[in-house]
Amino acid sequence: xxxxxxxxxxxxxxxxxxxxxxxxxxxxxxxxxxxxxxxxxxxxxxxxxxxxxxxxxxxxxxxxxxxxxxxxxxxxxxxxxxxxxxxxxxxxxxxxxxxxxxxxxxxxxxxxxxxxxxxxxxxxxxxxxxxxxxxxxxxxxxxxxxxxxxxxxxxxxxxxxxxxxxxxxxxxxxxxxxxxxxxxxxxxxxxxxxxxxxxxxxxxxxxxxxxxxxxxxxxxxxxxxxxxxxxxxxxxxxxxxxxxxxxxxxxxxxxxxxxxxxxxxxxxxxxxxxxx
Amino acid sequence: xxxxxxxxxxxxxxxxxxxxxxxxxxxxxxxxxxxxxxxxxxxxxxxxxxxxxxxxxxxxxxxxxxxxxxxxxxxxxxxxxxxxxxxxxxxxxxxxxxxxxxxxxxxxxxxxxxxxxxxxxxxxxxxxxxxxxxxxxxxxxxxxxxxxxxxxxxxxxxxxxxxxxxxxxxxxxxxxxxxxxxxxxxxxxxxxxxxxxxxxxxxxxxxxxxxxxxxxxxxxxxxxxxxxxxxxxxxxxxxxxxxxxxxxxxxxxxxxxxxxxxxxxxxxxxxxxxxxxxxxxxxxxxxxxxxxxxxxxxxxxxxxxxxxxxxxxx
Numbered sequence: 001x002x003x004x005x006x007x008x009x010x011x012x013x014x015x016x017x018x019x020x021x022x023x024x025x026x027x028x029x030x031x032x033x034x035x036x037x038x039x040x041x042x043x044x045x046x047x048x049x050x051x052x053x054x055x056x057x058x059x060x061x062x063x064x065x066x067x068x069x070x071x072x073x074x075x076x077x078x079x080x081x082x083x084x085x086x087x088x089x090x091x092x093x094x095x096x097x098x099x100x101x102x103x104x105x106x107x108x109x110x111x112x113x114x115x116x117x118x119x120x121x122x123x124x125x126x127x128x129x130x131x132x133x134x135x136x137x138x139x140x141x142x143x144x145x146x147x148x149x150x151x152x153x154x155x156x157x158x159x160x161x162x163x164x165x166x167x168x169x170x171x172x173x174x175x176x177x178x179x180x181x182x183x184x185x186x187x188x189x190x191x192x193x194x195x196x197x198x199x200x201x202x203x204x205x206x207x208x209x210x211x212x213x214x215x216x217x218x219x220x221x222x223x224x225x226x227x228x229x230x231x232x233x234x235x236x237x238x239x240x241x242x243x244x245x246x247x248x249x250x251x252x253x254x255x256x257x258x259x260x261x262x263x264x265x266x267x268x269x270x271x272x273x274x275x276x
Numbered sequence: 277x278x279x280x281x282x283x284x285x286x287x288x289x290x291x292x293x294x295x296x297x298x299x300x301x302x303x304x305x306x307x308x309x310x311x312x313x314x315x316x317x318x319x320x321x322x323x324x325x326x327x328x329x330x331x332x333x334x335x336x337x338x339x340x341x342x343x344x345x346x347x348x349x350x351x352x353x354x355x356x357x358x359x360x361x362x363x364x365x366x367x368x369x370x371x372x373x374x375x376x377x378x379x380x381x382x383x384x385x386x387x388x389x390x391x392x393x394x395x396x397x398x399x400x401x402x403x404x405x406x407x408x409x410x411x412x413x414x415x416x417x418x419x420x421x422x423x424x425x426x427x428x429x430x431x432x433x434x435x436x437x438x439x440x441x442x443x444x445x446x447x448x449x450x451x452x453x454x455x456x457x458x459x460x461x462x463x464x465x466x467x468x469x470x471x472x473x474x475x476x477x478x479x480x481x482x483x484x485x486x487x488x489x490x491x492x493x494x495x496x497x498x499x500x501x502x503x504x505x506x507x508x509x510x511x512x513x514x515x516x517x518x519x520x521x522x523x524x525x526x527x528x529x530x531x532x533x534x535x536x537x538x539x540x541x542x543x544x545x546x547x548x549x550x551x552x553x554x555x556x557x558x559x560x561x562x563x564x565x566x567x568x569x570x571x572x573x574x575x576x577x578x579x580x581x582x583x584x585x586x587x588x589x590x
Contacts, residue, residue: 117324234531
């Protein structure tokens with residue numbers, strides 16, 4: 001085989017790789033593009049197939065704003081996702097610190113208790129949890145969505161992995177200096193894990209933002225968060241596609257914005273996190 | 277000749293005694309990890325394991341979810357009713373359909389794409405990855421909304437572009453297919469990235485050695501790359517089996533509500549239906565327990581498999 005032929009083959013393979021990935025990317029991105037394109041068409045052009053939404057119009061957005069209080073929804077969803085992400089990060093950090101820095105009886109069993117939550121689907125626990133929320137008077141409140149989700153096994157497992165690779169000498173040196181484990185956590189561990197913590201925070205925030213099942217159950221009769229507000233545009237006969245696309249677009253916008261800014265970190269964190 | 281000499285008092289014993297801390301100190305030393313674990317464990321206890329136990333208990337009662345009506349113990353009645361009702365069998369079968377339908381998206385396409393594009397490096401690869409991954413970030417209901425629009429029988433792009441007039445979400449054969457395709461679109465990017473990460477983690481020496489021995493590319497893929505990839509494939513299978521019905525839930529709830537004619541009702545949707553539509557808490561609990569045990573067994577088998585497969589590269 002001549003040098004030339006090998007080079008040609010290599011180039012052919014590169015072209016083929018580009019082709020495969022370009023087609024796949026197009027299929028993945030097209031619905032998202034179409035979502036925003038439709039939302040920006042004039043109401044009369046919604047059924048148009050022209051690839052570019054021209055002339056542009058924000059009519060769909062103003063129509064949607066008239067039907068639901070979008071700002072209120074965005075704010076509620078932000079508060080919900082923010083509280084959940086911070087809570088999960090905090091409980092996860094404390095638990096992971098315990099697993100990584102100490103050896104103690106029942107450690108393995110307790111660890112399995114965290115992993116085991118993946119085998120318990122929401123739908124199995126929903127009735128007792130629903131009843132408990134009712135007794136606590138938290139049904140139809142944001143807190144009712146937040147409180148039951150404040151501990152994420154995912155957060156614990158990921159942070160444990162990070163903390164186990166944390167140099168033990170630093171912990172020991174800190175103890176030698178007479179610092180308590182609590183001070184050590186906040187002055188030695190946390191500052192050194194900032195990037196891992198922020199990546200996980202973003203993943204937890206995105207998951208909470210996109211959560212559907214739990215809010216749907218707790219907020220049955222209201223449209224307090226975006227994912228549920230969207231539902232009120234659907235299902236009835238004769239869907240008004242323009243405003244629906246506008247609200248859908250808004251519901252995805254904060255997540256996409258985070259993604260654009262922190263792209264590589266997010267992808268890595270999601271891939272490492274495995275689930276979700 | 278041997279003279280017995282009394283053993284000298286061992287200084288060690290004393291030292292150990294001296295080192296043993298007093299009881300309060302021992303407690304103080306043992307307690308911190310539990311304190312740090314406490315918030316997470318309490319939450320798990322209240323919101324995961326307590327309700328799991330209650331569901332187990334509830335599965336032996338008949339109750340309509342109203343606080344005013346008492347729960348009636350009915351023994352194994354719920355389980356018997358469940359076995360007799362055709363709904364559950366149908367829903368289980370549809371769940372299997374969803375899982376099988378999603379395997380191409382979570383395994384086959386990612387592996388093919390991963391193998392074809394492995395050599396591609398640098399910037400263009402990062403761009404493709406970012407694009408392929410983006411559906412994962414679309415909120416499930418927003419995804420359902422867009423696809424409802426794309427598949428709209430009157431003005432949707434799919435029908436207009438292909439010239440067909442299928443009512444995707446309202447015809448029983450097509451609705452299930454549509455749900456599978458939309459879910460596949462959501463998770464494909466994630467699986468592609470996981471496979472790509474696994475492929476880039478495989479040591480190239482094995483393939484090079486095999487190539488030196490005259491192995492063809494196909495042989496290298498079949499006998500070296502795929503076996504080394506198998507733990508990742510088992511992981512993705514486990515995820516698909518455990519989570520696919522979860523992934524489809526928001527789509528079903530917002531697009532088809534389990535219909536038409538129950539053709540998209542899988543087990544998870546059925547559980548939701550028992551609980552919040554028919555208010556048959558006992559039956560829902562019984563089905564939930566069956567599901568929990570069943571998926572637990574499947575997961576155990578897959579974990580065992582992955583441990584058997586994981587010896588390859590060390």
